[in-house]
Each structure stands twice: as structure tokens, then as C-alpha cells.
Amino acid sequence: MGAALSRAAQWTAAGSGTGTLETTSLNESVLNEIIKFLEDVCTTHPQEAAFIFREPLEWETELSCSVFGEETVQSEAKGKDGQPVLLRTASTVRVRSFDQLSHLLQNAMEKKSKEAQACLEANRDPIVKILGPEYGTVEGEDLSMLHLLDKVKKDDDPETETIRRIILLLHQLDLQLLNSSLKHISQDIRLNPAAVNNEVNLLKNFSGKGEDTVLESLEYTSDYMFSNGCRAPPWRQAHGEICYLVIKPHDTDPLYITCSTAGVFLNGGKDDIDYERKSDVYKDIVTFLRERSPKFVENMAKQAAKKDTEEGRSNTVSRKAKKKASGTSSQSVRKKQSSKWYGLLIFLPSFFFYFYFPYLHKTGRFEDISESSSETEEDEEQPIRRQEGNTDLPSEYWGIQKLAKYLKGGNPTATVIALCSMRDFNLAQETCQLAIRDVGCLEVLINLLDTEEIKCQIGSLKILKEISQNTLIRHAIADLGGLEIMVKILDSPDKDLKCLAAETIANVARFKEARRTVRQHGGIKRLVGLLGCNSVGSSSLTSYQAKDTEMARCGALALWSCSKSTKNKEAIRKAGGIPLLAKWLKCSHANILTPVAGTLQECASEPSYRLAIRTEGMIENLVKNLSSEHEELQMHCANAIFKCAEDKETRDLVRQHGGLAPLSVLLGNSENKQLLAAVTGAIWKCAISRENVSKFRECKAVEALVGLLTDQPEEVLVNTVGALGECCQEPINRTTIRKCGGIPTLVKLLTGTDQALLVNVTKAVGACAAERENMTIIDRLDGVRLLWSLLKNPNPDVQASAAWAICPCIENAKDAGEMVRSFVGGLELIVNLLKSKNKEVLASVCAAITNIAKDEENLAVITDHGVVPLLSKLANTNNDKLRRHLAEAISNCCMWGSNRVTFGETKAVAPLVRYLKSNDPSVHRATAQALYQLSEDPNNCITMHENGVVKLLLAMVGSTDETLQEAAAGCIANIRRLALATEKAKYG
Numbered sequence: 009m010g011a012a013l014s015r016a017a018q019w020t021a022a023g024s025g026t027g028t029l030e031t032t033s034l035n036e037s038v039l040n041e042i043i044k045f046l047e048d049v050c051t052t053h054p055q056e057a058a059f060i061f062r063e064p065l066e067w068e069t070e071l072s073c074s075v076f077g078e079e080t081v082q083s084e085a086k087g088k089d090g091q092p093v094l095l096r097t098a099s100t101v102r103v104r105s106f107d108q109l110s111h112l113l114q115n116a117m118e119k120k121s122k123e124a125q126a127c128l129e130a131n132r133d134p135i136v137k138i139l140g141p142e143y144g145t146v147e148g149e150d151l152s153m154l155h156l157l158d159k160v161k162k163d164d165d166p167e168t169e170t171i172r173r174i175i176l177l178l179h180q181l182d183l184q185l186l187n188s189s190l191k192h193i194s195q196d197i198r199l200n201p202a203a204v205n206n207e208v209n210l211l212k213n214f215s216g217k218g219e220d221t222v223l224e225s226l227e228y229t230s231d232y233m234f235s236n237g238c239r240a241p242p243w244r245q246a247h248g249e250i251c252y253l254v255i256k257p258h259d260t261d262p263l264y265i266t267c268s269t270a271g272v273f274l275n276g277g278k279d280d281i282d283y284e285r286k287s288d289v290y291k292d293i294v295t296f297l298r299e300r301s302p303k304f305v306e307n308m309a310k311q312a313a314k315k316d317t318e319e320g321r322s323n324t325v326s327r328k329a330k331k332k333a334s335g336t337s338s339q340s341v342r343k344k345q346s347s348k349w350y351g352l353l354i355f356l357p358s359f360f361f362y363f364y365f366p367y368l369h370k371t372g373r374f375e376d377i378s379e380s381s382s383e384t385e386e387d388e389e390q391p392i393r394r395q396e397g398n399t400d401l402p403s404e405y406w407g408i409q410k411l412a413k414y415l416k417g418g419n420p421t422a423t424v425i426a427l428c429s430m431r432d433f434n435l436a437q438e439t440c441q442l443a444i445r446d447v448g449c450l451e452v453l454i455n456l457l458d459t460e461e462i463k464c465q466i467g468s469l470k471i472l473k474e475i476s477q478n479t480l481i482r483h484a485i486a487d488l489g490g491l492e493i494m495v496k497i498l499d500s501p502d503k504d505l506k507c508l509a510a511e512t513i514a515n516v517a518r519f520k521e522a523r524r525t526v527r528q529h530g531g532i533k534r535l536v537g538l539l540g541c542n543s544v545g546s547s548s549l550t551s552y553q554a555k556d557t558e559m560a561r562c563g564a565l566a567l568w569s570c571s572k573s574t575k576n577k578e579a580i581r582k583a584g585g586i587p588l589l590a591k592w593l594k595c596s597h598a599n600i601l602t603p604v605a606g607t608l609q610e611c612a613s614e615p616s617y618r619l620a621i622r623t624e625g626m627i628e629n630l631v632k633n634l635s636s637e638h639e640e641l642q643m644h645c646a647n648a649i650f651k652c653a654e655d656k657e658t659r660d661l662v663r664q665h666g667g668l669a670p671l672s673v674l675l676g677n678s679e680n681k682q683l684l685a686a687v688t689g690a691i692w693k694c695a696i697s698r699e700n701v702s703k704f705r706e707c708k709a710v711e712a713l714v715g716l717l718t719d720q721p722e723e724v725l726v727n728t729v730g731a732l733g734e735c736c737q738e739p740i741n742r743t744t745i746r747k748c749g750g751i752p753t754l755v756k757l758l759t760g761t762d763q764a765l766l767v768n769v770t771k772a773v774g775a776c777a778a779e780r781e782n783m784t785i786i787d788r789l790d791g792v793r794l795l796w797s798l799l800k801n802p803n804p805d806v807q808a809s810a811a812w813a814i815c816p817c818i819e820n821a822k823d824a825g826e827m828v829r830s831f832v833g834g835l836e837l838i839v840n841l842l843k844s845k846n847k848e849v850l851a852s853v854c855a856a857i858t859n860i861a862k863d864e865e866n867l868a869v870i871t872d873h874g875v876v877p878l879l880s881k882l883a884n885t886n887n888d889k890l891r892r893h894l895a896e897a898i899s900n901c902c903m904w905g906s907n908r909v910t911f912g913e914t915k916a917v918a919p920l921v922r923y924l925k926s927n928d929p930s931v932h933r934a935t936a937q938a939l940y941q942l943s944e945d946p947n948n949c950i951t952m953h954e955n956g957v958v959k960l961l962l963a964m965v966g967s968t969d970e971t972l973q974e975a976a977a978g979c980i981a982n983i984r985r986l987a988l989a990t991e992k993a994k995y996g
Contacts, residue, residue, distance in 0.1 A: 038185060039124045045181050046110035056174050057107040060087040062140040064095075064102035065109065067130035070122055071101075083108055103127075135178070139171060199292070201237030201250050204267045207293050208253070214311060222307045223297075224256040229281060242722040243761040244283060252281055253293070257301035265296065272296045404433055408443040415452045420461050427456075427467030435474035441481055444471070450481070454490040462502055469494075469508035476515035485512075486522045495526060498534035503555045510538060510562035517569040526570055532579040535570070538563025539588035557600065560592060564603035571610040580607075581616060590624040598638045605633065605644035612651035621648065622658050631667035634674065639683050642674065646686035650727075653693030662690075663700050672707035681721050688716065688727035695734035702738065710741050714750040722762050729757065730768040736775030745776060751785045758794040763801075767809045770795060774813025783820040792817045792827060796834050804846040811841070811852035818859040825863030835860070835869050842878040847887050854879070854893035861900035868904055876907050880914035888928045895923060895934035902941035912948040921952055924960040929972075932964060936975035943982035953983055 050057040082092035087104060094108040095101070103109045109127075113120040128134070135143055208226060215223040229252040230239045239251035248269040255263045264277040271289035273296075276282030290296040297304045414426035430449075433440045444450055456468040472490070475481045485491065494516075497509040513531065517523045526532065541556035567585065570576045580586075592604045608626070611617040621627065630645045649667065652658045662668065671694070674687040691709060694700045704710065713735070716728045732750070735741045745751065754776065757769040773791055776782040786792060795817065798810035818824045828834065838860070841853045857875065861867045879901065882894055898916065902908045911917065920942070923935040939957065942948040952958075957979070964976040 035125075036121065039121050039128075041185055042128075042181070043110075043113055043120055043124055045177075045184075046106055046113065049177060050107045050110045053173070053177065054107075056170060056177060057110070058085075058105055059170055059174060060093065061104040061138045063137040064104045065127055065131045065134060065137055066100060066102045067126045068099050069096070069101045070119060070126065071116055139174070199250065199267060199269050199271060204250050204293075205237065211293065219258075220307055220310055220314070221258075222304055222311065224258055226253060226255045228253060229277070246761050247283075249283070252277065255293075255297070257297065257304055258307070259303035260301055263300060265293070267293070404437070404440050405443045408433060408440060408449065409447045412447045412449050412452070415449055415456075420464060423456070423461075424463050424467055427464070427471065430471055431467075431474075435471060436477070438478060441475040441478040444475055445481060445484055450484055451488060454485065454488050454493065457490065457493045457497065462505060465497065465505055466502075466508060469497075469505070469512055473508055473512045473515065476512055482516045482518060482522065485516050486519075486525060491516060491522060491525045491531075492529050495529045495531040495534060498531065498538070503559050506538065507555075507559050507562040510535060510559075510566045514562070514565035514569045517566065520573070523570050523573045523576055526566075527573070527576050527579050532567075532570060532576060532585075533583040535563045535566045536580060536583040536585040536588060539567075539585070539592060557595075557597065561597075561600040561603065564589075564592065564600060564607060568603045568606040568610065571607045574614070577611045577614050577617065580611065581620075586617070586620045587624060590621075590626050590629075593626055593629040593633075598636065598641055601633060601636075602638065602641045602644065605630070605641055605648060609644045609647040609651065612648050618652045618655055618658065621652050622655065622661065627652070627658060627661040627667075628665045631662060631665040631670070634667060634670040639677070639680050643680070643683040643686045646671065646674070646683070646690045650686055650689035650693055653690060653696070656697060659694050659697040659700060662694055663697070663703060668694060668700055668703045668709075669707050672704060672709040672712065675709060675712040675716065678716065681724060684716070685721070685723040685727060688713070688724055688731055692727050692731035692734060695731050695737075698737055701735050701741070704735060705738060705741060705744075710735050710744045711748055714745055714748040714753075717750060717753040717757070722765060725757070726762065726765045726768055729754070729765065729772050733768055733772035733775055736772065736778070739779065742776050742779045742782060746779070746782050746785065751776060751782055752789055755786060755789045755791040755794065758791065758798065763803045763806055766798060766801065766803075766806045770798060770806070770809040770813040774809075774816050777813065777816040777820055780820050783817060784822070786817065787821060787827065792821070793831060796831050796837070799837055799841060804844065804849050807841065807844070808846065808848040808852040811838070811849065811856045814856045815852075815859050818856070818862075824859070825866055828860055828863065828866055829869075835866060836873050839870050839873040839875050839878065842875070842882065847885075847890055850882060851887070851890045851893045854882075854890065854897040858893065858896040858900050861897065861903065864904065867901065871901070871904050871907060875901060876910045877914045880911055880916035883916045883919035885919075888926055888931050891923050891926065892928065892931045892934045895920060895931070895938040899934065899938040899941050902938070902944070908942055908945040908948065911942055912945055912951060917942055917948050917951040918955045921955040921957045921960070924957070924964070929969065932967075933969060933972040933975070936961065936964060936972050936979065940975040940979040940982070943979045946986050949983045949986045952979070953987075958983060 080098075081094070081096040083094035085093040085105075085108070087093060091104070093104045094112065101112065103112060113123055116123045131137055208228070211223060211226050215221050215226050217224070228239055233239055234242070234245075236245075237250075238245050240249040250267045250269065252275065253263075253265050253267065255265060257263065264275050264281075266273055266275045266283070266285070271291050272293050273285045273289045274287035276284050276286050290299065408430065411426045411430050414422050415430075430444075435441065444453070453468045453472055456464045459465065472485065476485060491513065494509040494513050498506055500506055500509075513526060513535070517526050526535075539560045541553075541560055567580060571580060589604050589608055592600055593608070595601060608617075608621065608630075612621060621630075627649075630648050633641055633645045634649075636642055636645075649658075649662060649671075653662060671687055671691050674683065675691075677683055677687075691704065691713070695704060710732070713728050713732050716724060720728065732745060732754075736745070745754075754769055754773050757765065758773065760766060760769070773786060773795065777786055792814070795810050795813050798806055801807055801810070818828065821827050838853060838856055841849060842857075844850055844853070857870065857879075860870060879894060879898055882890065885891060885894070898911060898920070902911065917939075920935055920938055923931055926932065926935075939952060939961070943952065961976040961980050964972055965980070967973045967976070
């Protein structure tokens with residue numbers, strides 16, 4: 009229940025007090041461990057079990073009253089404040105001791121796991137509630153429980169001693185949860201892109217023409233790699249597929265295989281990929297090939313024997329190498345020479361552990377995986393690459409090893425000379441990068457940063473800056489404490505030194521732990537400080553100003569890397585970074601504009617930054633840079649606009665500063681997919697405003713967007729279709745899409761699997777269906793059936809968007825009633841969606857039912873499927889959008905049989921009367937119409953009158969909305985007629 013839970017459990021959302029536990033076997037195991045812990049505490053530690061919590065653990069229970077015997081239950085035991093230790097009121101439970109919590113869970117029987125889950129979800133920091141806020145863990149502290157012992161007062165108070173024992177018990181639970189979680193995770197290893205990539209590279213080293221090679225060839229079917237390391241198309245990645253390979257063994261026909269997270273298997277591909285599995289699933293490629301190719305097994309054995317022979321010869325090689333490079337042992341030479349083949353032999357155990365536990369801290373603790381929702385770890389997904397070619401080490405390796413001894417044992421002058429000599433090597437080459445690490449130079453370079461010799465520091469940083477482009481080097485620098493020293497260097501008076509430190513931080517801080525380290529050691533504030541010079545806007549710079557500008561550039565680069573963390577974004581804002589970024593956005597130098605815009609587009613995901621970007625006048629400069637000659641700068645500016653244009657004020661500013669035309673022009677750059685994704689995203693969000701749609705029409709943006717509906721990456725398609733959906737606000741654009749041939753392409757996209765794309769394409773198709781000519785094409789292409797099938801999609805956003813799209817399709821179809829009836833099971837499906845918990849789904853389905861109910865036959869069918877009681881059940885809602893469409897659906901459903909009576913019997917009338925108190929005129933109109941229909945039944949009139957409907961409707965009889973006016977008057981007339989009839993019957 010302590011720090012271990014937050015690390016071991018898998019949450020669907022991060023953040024204090026929010027998020028739900030995923031339904032996984034690991035979480036089930038964690039919950040069972042906690043329940044058992046509570047039972048053991050009650051049995052063996054009664055004093056600790058009876059300890060009264062500082063605050064109660066409170067949650068919404070799923071247990072029925074039958075478990076407790078009555079609605080409100082409280083325990084006989086009470087705390088010092090007189091409050092019961094256990095209190096249950098309605099659906100809420102409050103518990104203040106371990107023994108009462110354990111007793112409650114035992115009574116829950118088979119639901120004990122669910123109750124424990126609900127308790128933990130509602131109390132994300134239980135230690136604070138149990139022991140008090142002084143025992144909370146703050147950022148930067150050790151996550152273990154033992155540090156809490158230091159907070160316990162040093163006295164002989166019995167309660168203090170009890171707290172000590174509780175902390176020790178929780179510490180034992182902490183360790184137990186971590187151990188069992190690690191064991192559980194290690195048994196659930198799955199393939200990932202990095203694992204596949206590494207195995208392919210290893211096998212390629214031993215493939216080619218020749219009798220002794222293990223394979224003739226091994227190739228990917230696609231050269232394009234997505235940012236997550238996968239080569240499979242996005243709609244297949246949704247099925248866990250990573251890539252597809254064509255393998256040519258020496259003794260069989262070519263093998264077409266699929267690598268997925270579940271394992272490796274044969275697919276049916278030859279000329280085209282057939283994704284269907286044609287074989288058993290194997291844990292890796294080597295295991296698969298062992299089953300398929302005897303020659304592969306034979307040549308593997310030959311290579312192993314050859315390796316043993318080479319190891320014998322390598323003793324002689326190592327002795328010669330010793331003369332060339334002192335200090336190198338024959339053992340290390342043998343290790344390097346045979347590393348490629350030996351890596352293949354021991355591939356599975358070592359490789360899988362390295363790649364499947366990237367979230368393990370170097371001390372063995374789990375990392376905080378909730379650092380940021382926007383964080384990317386694409387650099388960590390890159391495989392460990394080995395040297396290509398023969399197994400002999402290149403000359404650069406020995407040259408760097410020679411220099412190592414001068415770095416390690418020389419005086420300052422010799423050290424500087426050695427650093428300069430090391431820079432003569434090609435440090436961009438991976439061989440040199442890894443050689444520096446392997447011969448122990450990396451530790452020396454980092455130690456040199458902690459000296460007072462500026463020349464040594466500068467020389468070391470120049471090398472670290474180059475080699476930190478390598479993923480492994482980045483991690484090694486962080487593990488050796490290099491980031492902490494570089495952050496300190498940012499306080500140095502030497503500007504060159506600060507620039508180098510910031511640039512190196514920019515390279516290293518590309519993974520989560522490094523970004524956290526920079527923040528926790530005060531690096532964000534120092535990096536923001538590098539932006540605080542006054543050289544902005546100068547066309548000709550003095551040498552002093554040029555250094556200031558370079559310092560700001562390096563600081564912006566480091567902030568850009570760090571800004572991928574939500575906490576770092578907040579730290580940049582608190583450090584005063586926003587006005588400084590705004591200042592530099594006005595300069596004319598692309599080399600500093602790019603990292604500044606890159607930082608802003610990362611930070612623009614936060615509402616506070618979007619507001620600041622608008623109020624600091626940055627939109628004008630972002631728009632201005634859309635016309636830059638530098639595509640990367642254009643991309644970051646478009647991305648910033650994409651994120652900021654969620655707000656109407658920003659959309660207006662983009663238009664006022666002339667940003668819509670350059671965005672439209674950039675649609676013509678179809679080669680740069682990243683730029684295209686950013687531009688289409690910006691157009692999508694800007695098009696939410698009707699005024700912007702008109703401008704886009706003038707710029708011929710709609711025609712360009714239709715041209716981007718084919719042969720584009722998923723990200724571009726999502727944004728393009730989203731933009732078209734918004735542009736359809738203007739009827740003329742719906743016609744343009746049809747004339748450009750966009751309708752068939754949009755309908756085809758309804759068969760996709762990407763959820764974001766489906767949400768947007770359903771909206772676009774629905775908007776197009778508002779034109780009868782478009783609807784004819786959609787119907788002919790079976791588009792309405794495809795929309796209806798999307799109601800089965802598990803994603804509520806897709807369900808809602810599909811239901812909204814169905815509404816105009818029914819309104820504008822030639823024979824809507826017959827079309828709807830032709831969908832087998834379609835009416836039952838849409839009625840059942842009224843059981844959804846999602847308000848948007850419910851509103852959209854009510855809107856669809858409103859249209860369906862206009863056909864008498866279909867209304868009869870949905871009545872048989874129980875639409876009336878389901879609609880009535882929704883009546884007690886405060887959501888005005890749902891109220892409006894629900895009232896419209898009830899109004900139309902009254903037109904069949906005894907539905908009016910049934911609505912009254914199922915208690916739908918009284919809640920509808922309350923809708924008239926809403927502030928939304930559209931709710932008044934729909935409600936008045938529904939009440940008018942319901943008032944045809946006498947019992948409903950009585951219910952309305954008792955709930956004060958007459959006074960509310962009288963105020964609406966004078967409305968300028970004729971529909972509302974007539975419905976209100978009609979309802980009052982029906983109530984009045986009933987009253988007169990009753991009076992007449994009573995008094996004759």
C-alpha cells in the first residue's frame with residue numbers, strides 16, 4: 009500500500025487522485041498480496057491492526073445493502089474524536105483501521121478484490137491518510153518506506169512506537185510487492201521492436217553467399233521505420249505486429265514471416281503480405297529457423313566450432329596488440345573479436361533482460377512511470393548495433409586506447425593534448441564512441457568536468473557533446489553522474505563552457521530519467537537563465553553579443569529536450585521561461601528559432617502555455633515563421649499553432665495575422681510528412697471557426713486536402729479528415745469535396761482501425777451526408793452500413809461520432825425507413841447503446857433514435873426492443889446536451905401505441921418538467937414538445953401539474969420561437985381540458 013504499489017501497479021492514467029487500475033494479472037496479484045497482508049496484521053499484530061488512521065480511507069463501494077444488513081452501518085468501535093471506525097452511508101464507505109478494513113474485505117467474499125481496487129483508486133496516497141501528511145513522500149526523496157522512520161518523533165510515547173511498527177510492517181509489504189511484481193513481469197516477456205531489430209542485425213552479420221553462412225539472405229519487407237521502431241503499418245501495429253521479413257535459408261524456399269509482440273510466425277505473403285498466420289508462434293527468429301532449416305542448425309554449429317578455433321588464435325593476436333597498445337589484456341581482445349558471434353549464442357538471456365526492463369532504475373528500483381503523458385522514448389527503442397564487417401577491431405579502437413592512459417595519468421598539459429588528439433578521431437562513428445566507453449575514458453571525461461582546469465573541462469565537453477549522440481553513451485553519462493556536474497557548470501562565468509554543457513545536456517536529456525535528473529538538480533532554472541541576454545533582433549552582432557546568442561541557442565536546445573516532461577514544462581514556466589522564449593521568437597536567426605519553436609510546440613500541450621503564447625503575442629511570430637525557408641522551423645511553428653488553436657481566441661489571431669494562407673500553401677509540400685502532419689493539424693483546429701473556413705475556401709485548401717486522402721501516413725490522414733469535417737460547415741465545401749472525388753475515399757476510410765481516424769472520418773462523412781447528392785453516393789457505396797457497424801466499436805468516441813453521422817444520413821436518404829430496416833440487428837444494436845455510461849454516446853444515440861422514430865414501422869420495432877424504459881432511465885440528468893436530444897427522442901417515440909402511458913409509468917415525466925429550468929433555449933424547445941406529446945395521457949397531465957409545469961410553460965407561451973410557443977400552449981391546453989373535464993364530472 010506504500011511506494012511499492014505506485015511502482016508495481018499498472019494504472020490507466022497518471023496523477024494524484026486520478027486513474028484506474030488496469031485489469032491485469034499483475035494487478036490482481038498485487039491486490040491479493042495486500043488483502044493477505046491485512047489478514048496477517050489482524051492475526052499477528054492486533055495493536056497495529058487497531059491503530060486509528062489520521063484520516064479515513066473513503067471510496068464508493070459496490071457492495072449491496074445485503075452485505076451490511078441495512079442502508080447506514082457504523083461500527084461500535086470509535087476513535088478518540090468519537091467518530092466510528094467504520095461508517096457506511098448510501099454507497100460510500102469510510103474506514104479508519106486495518107482490522108475494520110480487513111473485516112470489510114472478508115465480508116465482501118468474491119468481491120473483495122474489487123473493493124480493494126476501489127479503495128486504492130480512491131486513495132492514491134494511503135500512507136498520508138493512515139499516518140498523517142507529515143509522512144508523505146516529496147519529490148526527490150527516497151521512494152522506500154524506511155525514510156519515514158526518520159520522521160517519527162524520538163520519544164517513548166506508545167502511539168509513536170505503534171507508528172514505528174506500522175512503518176516496518178509497510179516496509180515488509182513494500183519489499184514483498186516489489187519482489188513478486190518483478191518475478192511476475194519477468195515471466196511475461198514479449199517481443200518488442202528493439203529485440204527484433206537486434207536479432208535481425210546479428211543474423212545479417214552471418215548471412216550471405218557461401219557454404220558456411222547461416223542464411224543466404226534476410227531482409228525487411230519495408231525500409232520505413234516508424235518512431236516506435238515498428239515497420240508494420242499502423243493498422244497492423246494495432247494487432248501487435250512489429251515487422252515482416254523475407255528469409256532465404258540455404259535449403260528451403262524463401263520464408264515470409266511476421267514478428268509480433270506475441271512471437272514469430274509464418275505468414276502467407278509472397279508478392280503481397282498476407283497477414284494471416286500459417287504456422288505455430290515461436291519465441292524468436294532463431295527458434296523459428298531451427299524448426300524450419302536443418303542447414304541453418306548445421307551452419308550454426310560450424311560457426312560455434314569456428315569461434316572456438318579463432319579464440320585459440322586470438323591469444324597470439326592479443327600479444328601483438330599488447331605491444332601496440334599497452335594495458336590491453338588478451339582476454340578483452342578475445343572478447344571483442346568474438347563479440348558478434350558470441351552475442352548471437354547468448355542472445356536470449358542477456359538481450360531480453362536489457363530491453364524489457366528499461367524502466368528499472370540503476371539501483372534496481374522501479375522508475376516513476378508517470379513522469380509525463382507526452383514523453384517519448386524513441387531514442388531508447390533503437391537497437392544495440394554491433395560493428396559490421398570482420399571481427400577484427402579497427403585501428404581507431406587501438407588509437408583511442410593509447411590515448412586513454414594519458415587521460416588517466418597525465419598532467420593537465422598532457423591531458424589537454426590527449427583530449428585534442430581524441431577529437432581528431434571521427435567521433436560521429438559508433439566504433440569510436442563505444443571505444444571511448446569500453447576503455448574507461450568515459451569515466452575520466454566526466455571526472456575532468458569536476459576539475460578547475462577550464463581547458464580540460466572544455467576539451468572533455470567537446471568530446472562528450474559528440475559522442476552523446478549515441479543512445480548507450482547517453483545512458484552511461486547519466487549513470488556516471490555526468491548530468492549533475494554539467495548542471496553545476498551552467499553557473500560557470502565562462503560562456504563557452506556553459507554553451508558546451510547545455511548542448512551536451514540537450515543530447516543526454518532525451519530519455520525520462522535524464523530529464524528528471526536535470527530538473528531535480530536545478531538545471532531548468534539555470535537553462536532558462538541562459539536565455540536572458542539582450543542580443544535579440546540585432547542584425548550585426550558584436551563578438552560579445554554573438555556569444556550571448558550562442559548561449560541562448562544552447563539553452564533553448566537543452567530546454568527543448570527537457571520539455572518533453574510535464575513536470576519540466578511547469579518548471580520552465582515557474583523559472584520565467586515563457587517571456588524569454590517569446591523574446592527569442594522575434595529574432596531572425598533560424599538556428600535559435602528552431603529550438604525555441606520546438607520548445608514552445610512541446611509546451612503548448614499545456615493550457616497555461618497556450619494562454620501565455622496568446623497573451624505574450626507569440627502567435628504573430630509563429631505565423632511569420634510559417635513562411636521561413638527552413639522546413640523544420642515551419643513544422644514546429646505549425647505544430648504549436650495546431651495545439652494552441654484549441655482556443656477560439658488563438659484561431660482568430662492566426663487569421664488576423666494572415667496565417668491561413670501560408671498554411672494552405674504548405675499543403676503542397678507532400679514530401680515532408682512530418683511538416684504535412686503539423687500543417688494539416690493546424691488547419692484542422694483553425695477550421696473549427698467558421699470565419700476561418702471561408703478563408704480556407706478562398707485559398708483552395710479544401711481541394712488540396714481532398715488530394716491528401718490517399719497514400720499518406722496515419723497521422724496526416726487523421727488531421728486531413730478532421731480538417732475536411734470542419735470545412736463541411738459551409739455547404740459549398742461539401743459540394744467541393746464531392747466534385748473532387750473525395751466521397752468514395754472518405755467512405756473507404758470507414759473500414760480502418762485507427763480510432764482517432766475513425767472518429768474524424770465518421771464526422772466528415774456525416775457532414776457530407778447533409779447534401780442529398782452526397783448522400784446518394786454514400787448510400788450507393790454502402791457507407792451507412794459501415795457507419796452502423798462502427799456502433800459496435802469498443803471506443804465510445806467512435807460510437808458517438810458514428811451515431812451523430814447516422815442522423816443526417818437518415819434525414820437525407822431517399823427511403824430512410826427501408827434503408828434502416830435493411831440492417832439486420834441494427835435497430836436492436838442502437839437501442840442497446842442507451843445502456844452506455846458515456847454521455848456523448850447517449851446524446852448521439854438519442855439523436856439517432858429521434859430520426860429513426862419518424863418511420864412508424866421502425867418506431868414499432870424499437871418499442872419492442874424496450875426503447876421507452878431505457879429512455880426513461882436517462883431522464884434524471886443535468887447534462888443539457890443529453891437533455892435536449894433525449895426530450896426529442898421521447899417526443900417522437902410517443903407517436904406509437906401506448907408509449908405515452910409507458911413513459912409516465914416509467915417515471916420519465918417529472919424529470920422532464922425540471923428541464924424547463926435549464927438556461928439552454930434548445931432544451932426548452934425540445935422539452936416543451938415532449939411534454940405536449942406526453943400530455944395526451946391524463947395521468948401524465950396530473951404528474952406535470954403536481955410538479956409545477958404550468959407556471960414554467962406560461963412564461964414560454966410568449967416566446968419568439970414559434971415551435972416552443974405552440975408546444976407550451978398545447979401542453980397547457982391539454983392540462984386545462986383535463987381539469988375542466990374532471991371538474992365537470994365532479995360537479996355534474
